[in-house]
Structure formats: structure tokens, C-alpha cells
Amino acid sequence: MSRTSVLAVVPPQVGGREAGAGVALLLADRADVTVVESTDEDPGALAAAQVIVTALAPVRAGHIDAAPRLEMVQCVGHGHDHVDLAHAHRRGVTVCTIASSGAEGNTVAEHAFALILACAKKVVPAHTALARGEWALDRLRPGLTELAGKTLGIVGLGHIGRDVARKAAAFDMTVLYASPRRAPAEVEQRTGARWTELDDLLRAADVVTLHAPLDDSTRNLLDARRLALLKPTAILVNTARGPLVDSDALADALENGRIAAAGLDVFDPEPPEAGSRLLSAPNTVLTPHAGAVTRETLVRIALAAVENVGRHLDGTGPRDAVRPR
Incomplete structure (x- = not known):
């Protein structure tokens, strides 16, 4: 059975590769995860990605077009303004947040x-x-x-x-x-x-x-x-x-x-x-966008995002899918 290819994009200001490694570990039993600090960092991994997990890193129309296998973009947080929602919708890509988790x-x-x-x-x-x-x-x-x-x-x-x-x-x-x-x-x-x-x-x-x-x-x-x-x-x-x-x-x-x-x-x-x-x-x-980065919250946010990706992978259906207004 083929494994899902996941691209985890975690910029340095929100934890970088160290935080991304935690996401990769949580998904290790069901996906191959590449961790980057910018969506543009690894074009090959972007092209292979079926799921992008983004922690405030931009996922623009060009990124979506460069990922022909892309099925889902999971935002690690409540917001989704860093994702081109309209273009993702046109491409049939599901964009999710963690809004209902209460993690933040x-x-x-x-x-x-x-x-x-x-x-x-x-x-x-x-x-x-x-x-x-x-x-x-x-x-x-x-x-x-x-x-x-x-x-x-x-x-x-x-x-x-x-x-x-x-x-x-x-x-x-x-x-x-x-x-x-x-x-x-x-x-x-x-x-x-x-x-x-x-x-x-x-x-x-x-x-x-x-x-x-x-x-x-x-x-x-x-x-x-x-x-x-x-x-x-x-x-x-x-x-x-x-x-x-x-x-x-x-x-x-x-x-x-x-x-x-x-x-x-x-x-x-x-x-x-x-x-x-x-x-x-x-x-x-x-304060420097610090409202949701306590030690406890970062763990809850990562777990909520990974759980939602898991729901997509096992066919249960992810929560908190957002659509263009």
C-alpha cells in the first residue's frame, strides 16, 4: 500500500525544522513527511505532496499548481488567510483549519x-x-x-x-x-x-x-x-x-x-x-504574535492538525473545511 506524501512547512519564527520534526514524528506511521521552512524550499517535495501542513507559511496559487497530486492543505491554527482559498477550491483541494478543536x-x-x-x-x-x-x-x-x-x-x-x-x-x-x-x-x-x-x-x-x-x-x-x-x-x-x-x-x-x-x-x-x-x-x-504559542498550546495545535490530517487519510473526512465566501 503506497504511503501519503506530506509536506510540512514550518517557518523559523514559529519553530522551524525542530517543530516540523514533531509533526513528522506524529505522522510517521502513515505518511512520508518532508519538513521545510518555506513552501518554495523543496520543489520536488512540493510536486509530490498530497497534503501540505502549513504553520502560517504562504500557500499561494503557484504552490497549488506546482503540486498536481495535492488533495488537502491543513492550516496549523484557526486562520487560513495565508492560503489561496479560492484557487484551492477551483483545484478541488480541501483547506482545513483547527477551529473546532479549541486548541488555541x-x-x-x-x-x-x-x-x-x-x-x-x-x-x-x-x-x-x-x-x-x-x-x-x-x-x-x-x-x-x-x-x-x-x-x-x-x-x-x-x-x-x-x-x-x-x-x-x-x-x-x-x-x-x-x-x-x-x-x-x-x-x-x-x-x-x-x-x-x-x-x-x-x-x-x-x-x-x-x-x-x-x-x-x-x-x-x-x-x-x-x-x-x-x-x-x-x-x-x-x-x-x-x-x-x-x-x-x-x-x-x-x-x-x-x-x-x-x-x-x-x-x-x-x-x-x-x-x-x-x-x-x-x-x-x-507583543510579537505570541498569543497562541504557549508550551501547552503548541502541543494541542500540532495534535489537532495531525489528527485532522489523519481523518483525511483514513477516509473519515476532515473537520473545519473552509470555503471561499
Whole structure:
């Protein structure tokens, strides 16, 4: 019986060959796995691949066309914006995420709250001031705020957004959410989240946190017009994808004090360019797309991706197949 050829693409910034070796080991009993750090690295392995496992590495139309045997692209994560979904669909290639596994939900939700709290309590400027010998309480005091009694607006109530909503209850926050499709009543009851239109959410929320997928309909979802709807005391947090927000418009809002703060784990592009205005904008807390890379989560993500590939190989049918909108 012939073995399936799998190409595991794991860029250096998300673990490289060492992390890829773990994926290969998990699939060793049922597939021949080639580990690379770029989709372009080994044209022969790409041409032979029946399955591509990608950890944020681009899989573009040219890659799909260069892999005539390709049946499946498995994304190691919730997002799929690094894969040419429309071209894969035209070619009859199944593209899957690990969305229903919940592997990333808890840790990304924790990271979102870490950024929210850091912004609300001005942790970064307080630390920086103390480290340079300044007792900055008088300067920082006017901007300090609390979460209890405030309104949290969640953009995208998928698995991660639901985890965020549940955690918000512990902070005694009112939770609103905006999503193209309203969640089932059971989900709203379990999370305590109330649906509203996006513009209304932005006007009402004290904290806005983004958990929407990136596609053509959500790129620059928060543009200059929508950012202008936020309260001047609002905190914006993005742990989803950088291009959900117009970077220059956000920098304008921060530089001109039109919003209070921003906590950003994702950028456009990644890593951000050296001259990016967001790197020097005031009242920001910045982390390097670290929300889903805890020790525990990386194991869960790899296992979920490998399990889904296994479902494809044994004919059970993979979960979390995505289609172009």
C-alpha cells in the first residue's frame, strides 16, 4: 500500500525544522513527511505532496499548481488567510483549519485579557518609568481605569471570542458581540454576550477586542471611519490578524488621542517594518504574535492538525473545511 506524501512547512519564527520534526514524528506511521521552512524550499517535495501542513507559511496559487497530486492543505491554527482559498477550491483541494478543536481558544483569550489589563492599568509605562528611576504615579493616575462595570465589545464570536466572553464575566463586564451571523441562543446564554451591529458595538464599548477571520470582507474592517466611532477612553485589542485594522488610521487615532490605548499582538505586515508608526505610537502594548504559542498550546495545535490530517487519510473526512465566501 503506497504511503501519503506530506509536506510540512514550518517557518523559523514559529519553530522551524525542530517543530516540523514533531509533526513528522506524529505522522510517521502513515505518511512520508518532508519538513521545510518555506513552501518554495523543496520543489520536488512540493510536486509530490498530497497534503501540505502549513504553520502560517504562504500557500499561494503557484504552490497549488506546482503540486498536481495535492488533495488537502491543513492550516496549523484557526486562520487560513495565508492560503489561496479560492484557487484551492477551483483545484478541488480541501483547506482545513483547527477551529473546532479549541486548541488555541483559551490561551488567545488569556492573551487578549493580558493586553486589556496592561492597557487599562498602564503596566508598560509604569514599569518603564520605574526602571529609569521615575516614580510616575501622578503622571499615570489620570489614565488608569478598571474593567468592572465596563462594556466589552467582541468582534467575531467564534471559539476564541466565546472564551473571551466567558472570561469577561469574571471581570463583571457587560459583553456585546458583532458577527455576520448571530450565534445560537444557547451560545448567547452560555457566554452572556448580546448581539449588535458592528458600528453600534464600537460606539458602546469601553474595550473592543478582535477575533474575526481575515478575508476580503474583513480586511481593514476597522478603517478610519469606524475607528472614529470609538470612545476617546476606549481600548482596542487585536489578537486576530493585523490587516483587520487600517494601521495608519489606528496610528492617527493613537497619536491624536482619539482613543485611549491599543494592545496589539498582530501586525500588517509581520514582523512590522522598522518605520511602522505603531511601533512608536503612544499608549500601546505590543507583543510579537505570541498569543497562541504557549508550551501547552503548541502541543494541542500540532495534535489537532495531525489528527485532522489523519481523518483525511483514513477516509473519515476532515473537520473545519473552509470555503471561499
